[in-house]
Amino acid sequence: MSLIVQKYGGTSMGSPERIREVARRVQRFVKEGHRLVVVVSAMSGETNRLLGLAKELNPEGDPRELDVIASTGEQVSIGLLCIALHALGMKARSYTGFQVPIRTDAAYSKARILAIEEANIRRDLDAGHVVVVAGFQGIDEAGNITTLGRGGSDTTGVALAAALKADECQIYTDVDGVYTTDPRIVPEARRLDTVTFEEMLELASLGSKVLQIRSVEFAGKYQVKLRVLSSFTDVNSTDMGTLITFEEEENMEQAIISGIAFNRDEAKITVLGVPDRPGIAYAILGPVADANIDVDMIIQNASTEGMTDFSFTVHRNEFKRAMRILEGVKGEIKAKGVVGDDRIAKVSLVGIGMRTHAGIASQMFGCLAREGINIQMISTSEIKTSVVVDEKYMELAVRVLHKEFALDKAPDEEKMRP
Ligand code: ADP
Ligand code: ASP
Ligand code: MG
Numbered sequence: 308m309s310l311i312v313q314k315y316g317g318t319s320m321g322s323p324e325r326i327r328e329v330a331r332r333v334q335r336f337v338k339e340g341h342r343l344v345v346v347v348s349a350m351s352g353e354t355n356r357l358l359g360l361a362k363e364l365n366p367e368g369d370p371r372e373l374d375v376i377a378s379t380g381e382q383v384s385i386g387l388l389c390i391a392l393h394a395l396g397m398k399a400r401s402y403t404g405f406q407v408p409i410r411t412d413a414a415y416s417k418a419r420i421l422a423i424e425e426a427n428i429r430r431d432l433d434a435g436h437v438v439v440v441a442g443f444q445g446i447d448e449a450g451n452i453t454t455l456g457r458g459g460s461d462t463t464g465v466a467l468a469a470a471l472k473a474d475e476c477q478i479y480t481d482v483d484g485v486y487t488t489d490p491r492i493v494p495e496a497r498r499l500d501t502v503t504f505e506e507m508l509e510l511a512s513l514g515s516k517v518l519q520i521r522s523v524e525f526a527g528k529y530q531v532k533l534r535v536l537s538s539f540t541d542v543n544s545t546d547m548g549t550l551i552t553f554e555e556e557e558n559m560e561q562a563i564i565s566g567i568a569f570n571r572d573e574a575k576i577t578v579l580g581v582p583d584r585p586g587i588a589y590a591i592l593g594p595v596a597d598a599n600i601d602v603d604m605i606i607q608n609a610s611t612e613g614m615t616d617f618s619f620t621v622h623r624n625e626f627k628r629a630m631r632i633l634e635g636v637k638g639e640i641k642a643k644g645v646v647g648d649d650r651i652a653k654v655s656l657v658g659i660g661m662r663t664h665a666g667i668a669s670q671m672f673g674c675l676a677r678e679g680i681n682i683q684m685i686s687t688s689e690i691k692t693s694v695v696v697d698e699k700y701m702e703l704a705v706r707v708l709h710k711e712f713a714l715d716k717a718p719d720e721e722k723m724r725p
Contacts, residue, residue, distance in 0.1 A: 309474035310342045310432070314442065314464030317351035318481040319538035320384050323391075330391035332479075332542040333437055337397065342432050344467055346442045347388055348460040349380025354443075370415035374444075374454045377416075378404070381441035381460070388439050399437040402427065404444035404452075409463065411445035411453045418445055418453035419521070420462065423470040440467060461522035469529035476526070476533050477548075478518065483537035484549030485510070485517055487714040488567040492705050495715040499565065501552045506565045506657050509691050513655040514570030526551060562718040563660030563667065569705050571652045571698055573603060574626035575683065577618040578633060580643025583610035590640045591617055594632050600625045604653075604686045604695060614643075618684065620695065623649050651683065652701035655693035656708065668692045674711040680704050 313336070315329050329347075336343055349357075357376050361368045385401035392399035407427060411418035428438045442460025445453050455462050461478055468476035485507065486496040502510075504527050511520040517535060526533040536548030581587055592602060605619045621629045626649050633645045661667050668685075671692055675682060680703065684695035696704055709715065 308340050308342060310344070310471060311336060312344045312346065312464055312468040312471065312473045312476045314346040314460055314476070314478045315348065315388075315538055316460065316478075316480045317348045317353070319479050320347050320349070320388070321351040323387070325538075326384075326387050326391050327394075328542065329388060329479075329538060330395055330397075332538065333388075333392060334395050334397055335542050337437060344428060344432070344438045344440060344471065344473070345388065346440050346460055346464040346467060347381065347384040348442050349384055353380035353383070354457070371451055374415045374418075375452050377454050378441070378444040378452050381443050385439045385441045392437055392439070397437060398435050399439055400431050401439045401441075403441045404463070405446040407440060409440075409445035409466070411447055411455070413447040413449065413451065413453065415451075416454055417456040418447065420445060420455065420466045420525075423466060425470055428467075428471065456519065456521070458516055458519035459521070461519040462525060465522040465525040465531050465533060468531045468533075469525055474532065476531050478522075478533065478535045479538035480517065480535065481537065481539060482517065482535075483540065483546060484535050485515075485551075485566070487565070488705055488709055489515065489517075489569075492569075492702055493567075493709045496709065497715050497717070499549050500547070501550045502565055503659055504551055504553050505690060506659055507551050509655070509657045509688075510566050510568045513568035513653065513657065513691065513693060514572070515566070515568045523551070527553075562658060562714075563664045564656050564658035564712045564714060565660075566657050567705055567708055567714070568655045568657060569652060569701055571701065572623050573620040573651060573653055573695070574623045574629075574647060574649035575618055575620050575651050575695060576626070576629055576633060576645065576647045577616055578637070578640075578642045578645050579616050580614050581617055581640055583613055583615040587615075587640065588617065591633070591636065592619065594636050595619075595621070595629055598628065598632055600629050600632075604684050604693070606684050620651070620653075620684070650698040651695050652698045652704075653693050653695050654701060654704045654708065655691050656712070657691045659690050661691070662689050670711065671708060674707055675704060678703060678707050680707075 389399045389401045410422045442463040484498045488496045490496040508523045511523045533551040603620045608616045680700045682694045686693045
């Protein structure tokens with residue numbers, strides 16, 4: 308008898324009928340002899356609705372109260388799922404994050420899980436209950452309700468699986484696995500049967516929202532067996548979705564590129580005409596870091612006559628604040644000006660095969676050049692190449708790169724191409 312943690316996202320919990328389907332799927336696994344802990348999200352659209360209400364009253368609402376509000380969507384979902392399970396004659400008990408309790412730090416709206424107390428869950432499992440836990444929420448040391456960042460129910464699921472040493476964590480969503488890119492943008496995107504942990508980590512951190520980045524980090528740290536599957540298949544479906552693997556050897560047919568991620572969450576700031584001297588990067592980025600603003604890509608141009616331009620990207624939500632800070636330091640560093648652009652997007656190729664294959668980046672740049680897409684910034688690591696482009700070309704860039712690297716074809720098929 309194995310212990311399985313299943314997580315159902317917003318669309319999977321989107322209506323009473325969907326919730327009934329979730330209950331039927333849970334029942335099937337229980338009938339097969341498994342013990343189940345089920346983590347659920349708020350019904351789709353609910354978290355946005357709740358935060359929207361708060362915004363109507365005050366666009367800059369108090370972070371503590373915003374978490375109190377945002378966490379309620381999941382509380383409704385756990386109650387509804389338990390009622391649906393009871394209607395099927397099953398034993399089920401719901402838990403909010405704070406009832407478990409799931410202990411977090413005090414960073415409202417992006418809290419990190421520090422510890423999970425398992426005693427309540429274990430007792431109910433032993434008594435034959437399905438335990439239904441609210442995703443996305445916890446409690447800090449002072450007893451305040453916290454939330455884990457958008458998409459955070461994935462992290463609740465994987466963290467619970469790690470704490471309970473579950474045999475598997477299954478993330479049920481509205482797609483049947485991890486694809487070569489978001490199938491909403493590229494209908495030819497191909498489902499991956501397996502994806503390595505490292506690739507999934509890059510894909511998630513570069514914008515693929517199919518798994519929240521922190522859930523992937525947890526899976527890696529505690530070696531949780533993690534799968535992404537669809538809740539829209541027949542409840543008796545034996546489809547296995549996508550497995551996140553930890554062993555590269557399992558992927559004999561490893562493609563060079565596994566997937567393409569994109570995100571529109573960043574904005575670019577350029578400090579123009581700064582003297583090219585030691586300490587200039589620190590003079591520009593120090594005050595930004597002091598204001599707790601994370602910087603992603605950084606570029607310093609070659610200098611001409613001792614002057615250079617310095618560009619970097621920040622999260623779009625922090626763009627205005629970062630611009631205000633730089634207007635302040637502009638005089639001190641004798642810069643000619645500061646310009647910003649929040650209509651940019653980042654497109655990234657990810658694949659562990661890039662380690663051993665040269666020329667992928669230049670193939671990427673060539674492909675974008677043929678489409679007339681200007682690359683504004685570039686950043687590379689061992690297993691990814693990211694470019695910043697004008698937001699209006701983002702979808703086109705993703706589509707042409709998907710084609711260029713034949714991601715719609717399985718790796719062995721690709722080898723057979725002329
Ligand atoms: P849930 O509410 O179940 O957590 P999300 O909307 O957070 O679902 O995540 C699922 C969505 O992620 C899919 O509908 C899809 O549009 C998007 N997505 C982005 N990149 C990928 C990818 N590489 N593979 C699959 N889905 C992706
Ligand atoms: N309900 C939360 C959100 O919309 C958490 C989640 O769905 O994972 O972000
Ligand atoms: Mg999600």
